[in-house]
Amino acid sequence: xxxxxxxxxxxxxxxxxxxxxxxxxxxxxxxxxxxxxxxxxxxxxxxxxxxxxxxxxxxxxxxxxxxxxxxxxxxxxxxxxxxxxxxxxxxxxxxxxxxxxxxxxxxxxxxxxxxxxxxxxxxxxxxxxxxxxxxxxxxxxxxxxxxxxxxxxxxxxxxxxxxxxxxxxxxxxxxxxxxxxxxxxxxxxxxxxxxxxxxxxxxxxxxxxxxxxxxxxxxxxxxxxxxxxxxxxxxxxxxxxxxxxxxxxxxxxxxxxxxxxxxxxxxxxxxxxxxxxxxxxxxxxxxxxxxxxxxxxxxxxxxxxxxxx
Amino acid sequence: xxxxxxxxxxxxxxxxxxxxxxxxxxxxxxxxxxxxxxxxxxxxxxxxxxxxxxxxxxxxxxxxxxxxxxxxxxxxxxxxxxxxxxxxxxxxxxxxxxxxxxxxxxxxxxxxxxxxxxxxxxxxxxxxxxxxxxxxxxxxxxxxxxxxxxxxxxxxxxxxxxxxxxxxxxxxxxxxxxxxxxxxxxxxxxxxxxxxxxxxxxxxxxxxxxxxxxxxxxxxxxxxxxxxxxxxxxxxxxxxxxxxxxxxxxxxxxxxxxxxxxxxxxxxxxxxxxxxxxxxxxxxxxxxxxxxxxxxxxxxxxxxxxxxxxxxxxxxxxxxxxxxxxxxxxxxxxxxxxxxxxxxxxxxxxxxxxxxxxxxxxxxxxxxxxxxxxxxxxx
Numbered sequence: 001x002x003x004x005x006x007x008x009x010x011x012x013x014x015x016x017x018x019x020x021x022x023x024x025x026x027x028x029x030x031x032x033x034x035x036x037x038x039x040x041x042x043x044x045x046x047x048x049x050x051x052x053x054x055x056x057x058x059x060x061x062x063x064x065x066x067x068x069x070x071x072x073x074x075x076x077x078x079x080x081x082x083x084x085x086x087x088x089x090x091x092x093x094x095x096x097x098x099x100x101x102x103x104x105x106x107x108x109x110x111x112x113x114x115x116x117x118x119x120x121x122x123x124x125x126x127x128x129x130x131x132x133x134x135x136x137x138x139x140x141x142x143x144x145x146x147x148x149x150x151x152x153x154x155x156x157x158x159x160x161x162x163x164x165x166x167x168x169x170x171x172x173x174x175x176x177x178x179x180x181x182x183x184x185x186x187x188x189x190x191x192x193x194x195x196x197x198x199x200x201x202x203x204x205x206x207x208x209x210x211x212x213x214x215x216x217x218x219x220x221x222x223x224x225x226x227x228x229x230x231x232x233x234x235x236x237x238x239x240x241x242x243x244x245x246x247x248x249x250x251x252x253x254x255x256x257x258x259x260x261x262x263x264x265x266x267x268x269x270x271x272x273x274x275x276x277x278x279x280x281x282x283x284x285x286x287x288x289x290x291x292x293x294x295x296x297x298x299x300x301x302x303x304x305x306x307x308x309x
Numbered sequence: 310x311x312x313x314x315x316x317x318x319x320x321x322x323x324x325x326x327x328x329x330x331x332x333x334x335x336x337x338x339x340x341x342x343x344x345x346x347x348x349x350x351x352x353x354x355x356x357x358x359x360x361x362x363x364x365x366x367x368x369x370x371x372x373x374x375x376x377x378x379x380x381x382x383x384x385x386x387x388x389x390x391x392x393x394x395x396x397x398x399x400x401x402x403x404x405x406x407x408x409x410x411x412x413x414x415x416x417x418x419x420x421x422x423x424x425x426x427x428x429x430x431x432x433x434x435x436x437x438x439x440x441x442x443x444x445x446x447x448x449x450x451x452x453x454x455x456x457x458x459x460x461x462x463x464x465x466x467x468x469x470x471x472x473x474x475x476x477x478x479x480x481x482x483x484x485x486x487x488x489x490x491x492x493x494x495x496x497x498x499x500x501x502x503x504x505x506x507x508x509x510x511x512x513x514x515x516x517x518x519x520x521x522x523x524x525x526x527x528x529x530x531x532x533x534x535x536x537x538x539x540x541x542x543x544x545x546x547x548x549x550x551x552x553x554x555x556x557x558x559x560x561x562x563x564x565x566x567x568x569x570x571x572x573x574x575x576x577x578x579x580x581x582x583x584x585x586x587x588x589x590x591x592x593x594x595x596x597x598x599x600x601x602x603x604x605x606x607x608x609x610x611x612x613x614x615x616x617x618x619x620x621x622x623x624x625x626x627x628x629x630x631x632x633x634x635x636x637x638x639x640x641x642x643x644x645x646x647x648x649x650x651x652x653x654x655x656x657x658x659x660x661x662x663x664x665x666x667x668x669x670x671x672x673x674x675x676x677x678x679x680x681x682x683x684x685x686x687x688x
Contacts, residue, residue, distance in 0.1 A: 089527040093333045105322030106531040
């Protein structure tokens with residue numbers, strides 16, 4: 001076991017035909033870490049996760065996952081990894097208890113009945129254990145899926161957009177649970193998400209676009225690394241203002257945030273001279289520190305230029 | 310950290326899951342049991358390849374006593390019901406064209422007189438032969454019926470008319486089904502047809518459903534082996550197949566009084582090979598199909614030639630060589646010979662062994678293709 005990393009892979013690549021979906025990604029995730037994996041739809045996040053747990057064969061790449069060779073020892077990896085798919089992928093025509101029991105059998109768990117019972121209880125599903133999984137609401141399905149992924153006591157959890165379509169309160173509960181598991185059970189998490197508030201709760205982040213890992217690090221490292229300067233402006237007619245600003249040299253992005261506009265660029269003086277003509281009434285300007293979302297939109301824009309063609 | 314290649318625990322888990330899913334899917338379950346019953350009732354009671362009492366029109370231009378004998382003879386054959394009398398040939402043709410009658414029997418003027426004079430007068434029978442099966446037996450029977458009827462009249466003064474016996478005394482023994490009852494042929498055959506259809510369809514659907522609903526991704530992410538999944542999925546459907554077989558055998562015995570001359574134990578044993586062959590085809594299809602609809606389409610792609618070229622619907626020996634070759638490849642062809650052989654002829658292992666190995670060979674190849682095609686990754 002190579003000590004500190006749960007995932008330590010290099011050059012992971014996957015092609016479908018001539019299309020490279022994951023392009024030489026290096027990724028290191030420390031044990032007990034909650035690692036956020038971000039990127040637009042179709043950027044290769046799911047493909048990367050599927051390669052990690054042996055669902056797809058990597059075309060190139062090497063490294064270890066929980067100390068096992070990620071290419072050759074996928075059978076051993078499967079025993080120690082819990083994978084929660086983007087779409088609910090347990091049996092809708094089986095009850096909660098039957099689903100958990102099935103998973104427990106697949107992993108050959110000793111004390112199966114006891115483990116299943118405890119798992120149902122722990123998740124607060126006791127009263128509904130004979131309900132069919134297909135009849136559950138989105139939030140409950142997600143809880144069930146997480147319980148099923150945890151039943152064989154994995155050491156690494158790969159969660160693919162676990163909170164898509166789940167209400168804000170359930171999302172908060174879910175993240176509470178994840179941090180608790182990471183702290184008490186020394187579980188490592190690799191979680192994909194589109195929500196910035198969730199990204200900010202991760203210990204470290206990776207941002208992937210067009211199959212390339214563009215940046216990684218803690219939230220502050222990612223923001224600092226981008227070198228993005230952001231001004232916030234409020235006032236009437238922001239939509240027209242954003243159209244005008246986008247034409248200006250030095251302005252790399254002008255994005256609506258609620259009833260404010262975030263105007264950003266990497267060249268501080270160019271940006272300030274570009275916005276100078278608009279710094280008048282009725283607009284109120286304020287220089288702010290860039291947020292994750294500003295940075296990610298900025299990264300996306302750069303990635304489009306570099307890789308899209 | 311290596312785990313054993315085949316785990317009985319996982320295997321049992323998959324079988325259990327399949328049973329629960331089967332139990333929950335009431336409609337499919339009802340189809341599995343209802344299909345044999347409905348097909349048996351339809352095919353068993355409705356299909357008759359030797360139809361009798363076919364509607365016929367009569368164009369009568371003579372009414373001597375010999376004519377009446379001839380007509381009585383035709384009626385007695387059981388194939389002809391005279392429903393109309395027509396005055397002209399044109400009228401008769403119109404009835405044929407419209408499909409109101411299957412035959413027009415035309416007895417010309419001066420028939421009796423010509424008959425008595427020994428001039429061998431003609432009786433014209435016009436038949437609607439668009440469906441050869443419908444008219445074939447009737448036309449085969451009528452010559453004999455006319456001869457017989459006149460034989461009775463040809464006593465005394467008309468003795469010279471009696472037909473001299475032929476130089477050879479031809480004796481025909483129709484064995485195994487002397488009364489030519491269609492059901493004796495169809496009902497055992499249905500066993501093979503129903504098994505072919507349901508076995509291929511439900512296995513094909515059960516695996517493509519996993520892929521379509523996304524549960525396959527989960528199944529592959531767990532430490533399951535392909536052999537555990539495939540065999541675990543097959544076992545419940547083998548039982549289903551036997552339930553169907555029993556339903557059909559019970560119906561054959563008590564509804565259709567099909568004779569059961571041979572050893573039923575042998576039949577059930579051989580059926581296992583046949584079921585396995587079809588399940589393997591179903592799994593192969595499921596590895597090719599992207600969704601359940603495609604799996605259904607492939608089932609029918611295989612089912613139609615099976616039903617048409619196996620000898621279930623049409624006589625196998627009536628097909629040209631190339632069609633017989635295709636037929637020989639299909640498991641249903643051999644299974645039909647086995648079922649009919651055991652039930653109607655009382656065949657034992659010695660008589661049917663040359664029909665078993667082609668099914669076994671087919672099953673073997675289908676299993677090899679299925680296991681090779683079943684991917685353990687999502688690629």
